Amino acid sequence: GYELGTEASNVVATINGAAHTGLALTGLGRHEEAIGWLERAVALGADWEPQPRFGARAVNILAGTLREVGDLVGARELSERALEMTTKAAFPGGQVSARIDLLMLDILGGDLRRAELALPELMEAAEGTRGWHEWLWTVRLMEARAAIALAAGRWEDAVRTAEEAIARGARHGRAKYVCLSRTLHGRALAALGRAEDAATSLRTAVAEGEALGPGPRGGPGVRRLVVRGAPQARGEPSGRCAGAGRHPVTGLP
Numbered sequence: 217g218y219e220l221g222t223e224a225s226n227v228v229a230t231i232n233g234a235a236h237t238g239l240a241l242t243g244l245g246r247h248e249e250a251i252g253w254l255e256r257a258v259a260l261g262a263d264w265e266p267q268p269r270f271g272a273r274a275v276n277i278l279a280g281t282l283r284e285v286g287d288l289v290g291a292r293e294l295s296e297r298a299l300e301m302t303t304k305a306a307f308p309g310g311q312v313s314a315r316i317d318l319l320m321l322d323i324l325g326g327d328l329r330r331a332e333l334a335l336p337e338l339m340e341a342a343e344g345t346r347g348w349h350e351w352l353w354t355v356r357l358m359e360a361r362a363a364i365a366l367a368a369g370r371w372e373d374a375v376r377t378a379e380e381a382i383a384r385g386a387r388h389g390r391a392k393y394v395c396l397s398r399t400l401h402g403r404a405l406a407a408l409g410r411a412e413d414a415a416t417s418l419r420t421a422v423a424e425g426e427a428l429g430p431g432p433r434g435g436p437g438v439r440r441l442v443v444r445g446a447p448q449a450r451g452e453p454s455g456r457c458a459g460a461g462r463h464p465v466t467g468l469p
Contacts, residue, residue, distance in 0.1 A: 221233045235253070238252075239254075272305060272314075279295045280317060283321065288325070313353075315338055335360065366378075375405060402418035
């Protein structure tokens with residue numbers, strides 16, 4: 217896409233080609249290469265776009281990549297920048313994506329009140345959208361809702377909302393979000409002392425993570441989470457430890 221866009225002098229194809237290459241590399245765990253491509257997409261957007269639409273989208277994607285490698289300060293700066301750019305360009309899809317990213321960062325930072333206040337409006341925006349953005353945003357927000365409940369110590373809510381997120385992710389074939397939500401599910405079950413159910417859920421999450429491949433969003437990352445939750449899954453004290461720490465893939469609690 218990038219090469220064809222360059223040859224055809226097509227601004228949108230060139231920016232999106234670079235951004236999609238970066239997104240794919242992020243999915244493969246090749247973050248350094250991904251950041252290079254995404255920075256190229258951002259620079260192309262700044263140079264060529266009269267209204268920052270697809271360049272802003274590239275900024276959003278780059279923010280997610282930085283969040284995945286643990287650069288939360290850089291991720292927040294970029295998400296705030298993307299929100300400003302998309303607002304200026306009257307690009308509502310980009311605005312919602314940036315706001316969801318900021319919600320995730322609020323959870324990471326422990327600002328659960330701010331995250332919970334933002335959630336209903338974002339869910340309404342997602343449910344009122346047509347096409348694939350509707351289910352992608354909804355699945356992300358359902359996972360976030362489960363993460364908030366887990367971080368807040370509302371174990372029963374965390375189990376229920378994680379199950380809803382798993383079902384919705386599976387419905388749309390989103391293996392990554394199914395796996396992420398199942399790890400939250402297993403940790404919440406462990407916190408409730410339901411050791412056998414927790415072990416089953418976490419074993420399934422490991423298998424799903426292995427299928428996603430290497431890197432922080434695949435098998436190694438999920439295994440780290442399961443090791444953290446293993447004492448609770450075996451019925452050892454204390455249950456509250458299952459809610460501690462961050463998600464190895466998204467950094468969510």
